[in-house]
Amino acid sequence: MAKLLHIAAKDFKIVARDKAAFLILLGMPLALIFILGSALGGVGESESVDIAVAIVDVDEGSSGADFAERITEVEDLQALFNMEVRSDAEAVRAEVERGDLTAALVLPSDFSERLDAGEPVTLEVLQDPGSEIAAGIWSGVARAAAANLSAGQVIRVTVADALAGAGVPAGAQDEQTGGHDHEIELDAVVVEEAEVDTDTRVGMIDFYAAGQTAMFLLFGSMFGAFTFVKERREQTLARALTTPTSKFQIVGGKSLGILGVAAGQFLVLYIGTMLIFRVDWGNAPAATVVVGIAEAWAATGLGMALAALGKTERSIGGIGPAVIMLFGAVGGSMIPAEFMPAWMAPIQSVSPSYWALESFLGLMRGEAASTVIGPVAILLGIGAALYAFGVWRLRYE
Amino acid sequence: MGDIVTVDGLAKRFGDLVAVDHVSFSIAEGEIFGLLGPNGAGKTTTISMISCLIDPTEGDASVAGSSIRSEPLAVKRALGVVPQEIALYPTLSAAENLAFWGRMYGLSGAELKHAVDDALELAGLADRAKERVEEYSGGMKRRINIAAGVLHKPQVLLMDEPTVGIDPQSRNHILETVKELNEAGVTVLYTSHYMEEVEFLCDRIAIMDHGRIIAMGTLNELRDVVGGMDVITVSVENVSDDVLEQVRASEGITKADRSDGGLTVLTASSGSVLGKLVATLESEGAHVTSVTVAEPDLESVFLHLTGKSLRD
Numbered sequence: 286m287a288k289l290l291h292i293a294a295k296d297f298k299i300v301a302r303d304k305a306a307f308l309i310l311l312g313m314p315l316a317l318i319f320i321l322g323s324a325l326g327g328v329g330e331s332e333s334v335d336i337a338v339a340i341v342d343v344d345e346g347s348s349g350a351d352f353a354e355r356i357t358e359v360e361d362l363q364a365l366f367n368m369e370v371r372s373d374a375e376a377v378r379a380e381v382e383r384g385d386l387t388a389a390l391v392l393p394s395d396f397s398e399r400l401d402a403g404e405p406v407t408l409e410v411l412q413d414p415g416s417e418i419a420a421g422i423w424s425g426v427a428r429a430a431a432a433n434l435s436a437g438q439v440i441r442v443t444v445a446d447a448l449a450g451a452g453v454p455a456g457a458q459d460e461q462t463g464g465h466d467h468e469i470e471l472d473a474v475v476v477e478e479a480e481v482d483t484d485t486r487v488g489m490i491d492f493y494a495a496g497q498t499a500m501f502l503l504f505g506s507m508f509g510a511f512t513f514v515k516e517r518r519e520q521t522l523a524r525a526l527t528t529p530t531s532k533f534q535i536v537g538g539k540s541l542g543i544l545g546v547a548a549g550q551f552l553v554l555y556i557g558t559m560l561i562f563r564v565d566w567g568n569a570p571a572a573t574v575v576v577g578i579a580e581a582w583a584a585t586g587l588g589m590a591l592a593a594l595g596k597t598e599r600s601i602g603g604i605g606p607a608v609i610m611l612f613g614a615v616g617g618s619m620i621p622a623e624f625m626p627a628w629m630a631p632i633q634s635v636s637p638s639y640w641a642l643e644s645f646l647g648l649m650r651g652e653a654a655s656t657v658i659g660p661v662a663i664l665l666g667i668g669a670a671l672y673a674f675g676v677w678r679l680r681y682e
Numbered sequence: 683m684g685d686i687v688t689v690d691g692l693a694k695r696f697g698d699l700v701a702v703d704h705v706s707f708s709i710a711e712g713e714i715f716g717l718l719g720p721n722g723a724g725k726t727t728t729i730s731m732i733s734c735l736i737d738p739t740e741g742d743a744s745v746a747g748s749s750i751r752s753e754p755l756a757v758k759r760a761l762g763v764v765p766q767e768i769a770l771y772p773t774l775s776a777a778e779n780l781a782f783w784g785r786m787y788g789l790s791g792a793e794l795k796h797a798v799d800d801a802l803e804l805a806g807l808a809d810r811a812k813e814r815v816e817e818y819s820g821g822m823k824r825r826i827n828i829a830a831g832v833l834h835k836p837q838v839l840l841m842d843e844p845t846v847g848i849d850p851q852s853r854n855h856i857l858e859t860v861k862e863l864n865e866a867g868v869t870v871l872y873t874s875h876y877m878e879e880v881e882f883l884c885d886r887i888a889i890m891d892h893g894r895i896i897a898m899g900t901l902n903e904l905r906d907v908v909g910g911m912d913v914i915t916v917s918v919e920n921v922s923d924d925v926l927e928q929v930r931a932s933e934g935i936t937k938a939d940r941s942d943g944g945l946t947v948l949t950a951s952s953g954s955v956l957g958k959l960v961a962t963l964e965s966e967g968a969h970v971t972s973v974t975v976a977e978p979d980l981e982s983v984f985l986h987l988t989g990k991s992l993r994d
């Protein structure tokens with residue numbers, strides 16, 4: 286056991302001293318999280334994300350003001366949005382078009398009147414097409430608020446893209462975006478859906494932190510596989526086999542080294558993104574870490590498989606990133622997994638990045654820690670299968 | 683003293699190639715035993731079988747009383763191995779490399795620290811112990827490669843061409859190191875294709891070619907194989923195959939082959955052969971710059987037994 290640990294420590298040291306490894310395992314993901322996250326908003330602000338939105342209240346009665354207040358006084362929403370109640374509808378529309386406001390909710394002038402008469406009310410959500418996701422969250426808020434307003438009341442919420450600079454007359458937009466109109470029947474199902482939306486506070490930076498971490502964790506496998514190739518080529522593996530050390534100790538030690546590298550990488554990315562980018566990984570740190578370590582194990586298995594498949598650094602450097610990027614892409618590290626076509630599902634189901642990312646995002650959304658048990662079991666299984674294949678096919682010379 | 687290493691009919695085939703062909707020898711405790719042969723003779727394969735790195739196709743060997751087939755762990759504990767390739771971690775320092783290999787032999791704590799310090803001293807690199815091995819010269823790497831094989835104080839040391847590709851100064855340092863280790867009680871199996879090294883170091887020598895031992899004994903015993911003969915070394919450029927054949931066919935010439943920078947000829951009658959040899963070479967347009975006649979050495983023994991020179 287002592288020898289196994291010494292071998293692991295030696296490999297950890299070798300990878301940690303490798304500048305290329307350092308760059309790919311830590312530099313690249315942090316840079317991508319920063320670039321992608323900041324391009325889509327939300328980085329660098331001292332508090333949490335701060336999305337500028339407005340509620341346009343031109344209601345002639347008093348229900349409009351009550352409704353607006355009910356939204357603006359919610360603390361969770363205050364943390365996420367910078368909310369203003371305004372009455373200058375045209376100016377707000379122009380600001381959304383320019384992108385100065387991310388979205389706006391417009392309460393019509395007959396809001397109180399229709400509500401009192403029990404007639405359907407139409408609320409309009411204006412959104413900046415450049416920040417669809419943030420605006421989408423806002424429309425979710427609007428729907429949830431509408432749902433709470435009065436059970437049994439039918440309220441239409443229409444979502445209109447404010448087509449910046451296109452000069453589309455305001456009146457024409459209802460037609461143009463007719464496909465986006467949502468008519469909400471206030472039954473239990475719709476309310477539930479709306480509530481999930483209000484809880485969704487996964488900002489862009491959080492999404493990319495989880496996504497890039499889930500993908501780049503697998504790169505540890507490549508450097509692990511490199512150490513096998515190097516040891517074969519530089520004959521240190523042969524030398525180790527002439528010492529009173531078993532193959533079990535050597536392979537076990539090297540595997541533990543890869544696991545250590547990947548786990549260390551995870552912890553640096555996890556803590557680093559929290560400190561640098563104020564990423565909110567959710568309220569179940571233990572569960573997040575368990576998912577990270579489970580994916581590190583999957584990376585260890587992948588490393589063994591790559592070590593068995595590749596004879597040279599060049600071949601591993603070719604297969605490794607291709608497999609990892611594929612796993613990452615179908616797993617949703619670049620584009621959210623729910624946008625993937627259905628035929629990709631089989632590849633998703635064997636992608637460690639997919640299971641890790643689903644778990645990370647779930648925890649970020651506030652899902653219970655116990656929801657990661659299934660994905661963690663799958664990650665451990667994928668790791669074990671790859672590991673077994675690697676050990677079976679590994680060559681020592 | 684008894685034999686600490688016995689090799690009994692050891693053979694290794696790689697597919698159709700017979701790399702080692704039923705080799706037998708034994709090494710007495712305290713001896714330096716040389717395995718001399720050209721590249722491809724089967725030296726490394728023999729050492730790899732003795733160190734339990736590869737399984738023999740046939741035969742057996744024992745080290746310190748343990749069989750390589752049935753007790754490999756005990757064999758590995760008794761052995762130190764200096765591989766032909768520099769088997770070190772380039773991005774670790776010399777001290778880190780030595781500490782790692784010491785741990786692989788079960789050393790730890792103060793014992794490990796002393797062993798590493800002693801090994802660095804032996805390699806003459808104590809002052810550069812913290813530098814990464816990749817920054818070392820070829821000779822320095824070789825010295826650490828040896829140090830890593832001896833720091834656990836093995837009973838038997840296997841050294842596979844430990845001086846390949848280094849400067850003369852490092853080579854001398856290494857040869858002196860081997861002598862020192864041997865005087866401290868370590869039995870050494872030393873392989874090389876440099877006959878000077880084997881002549882300088884070894885108590886007994888086996889000459890290997892094509893997987894077989896073709897002669898074995900002390901230096902003097904081996905020289906007797908070519909007793910009464912002389913070696914003529916001719917420095918000459920452009921020896922064509924035709925010329926070589928003509929020389930080989932000449933009367934009085936026992937064996938002849940190309941060697942470093944010219945031609946080596948083995949003859950029992952150097953006086954009568956010399957003039958004719960030079961005349962033959964010159965008449966064929968080869969330019970002779972010097973001729974020496976000397977007592978036979980291991981090179982000539984090899985030439986006599988195989989018809990070719992050790993280094994070709």
Ligand SMILES: Nc1ncnc2c1ncn2[C@@H]1O[C@H](COP(=O)(O)OP(=O)(O)O)[C@@H](O)[C@H]1O
Pocket residue numbers: 696699700701719720721722723724725726727728
């Ligand atoms: N793993 C191997 N597979 C196939 N052939 C090998 C292998 N190792 C050595 N050989 C062959 O066996 C012969 C002896 O090689 P080796 O023991 O390395 O000789 P030496 O060390 O004397 O130069 C050579 O012809 C070499 O090509």
Ligand SMILES: [Mg+2]
Pocket residue numbers: 722725726727766842843
């Ligand atoms: Mg060799």
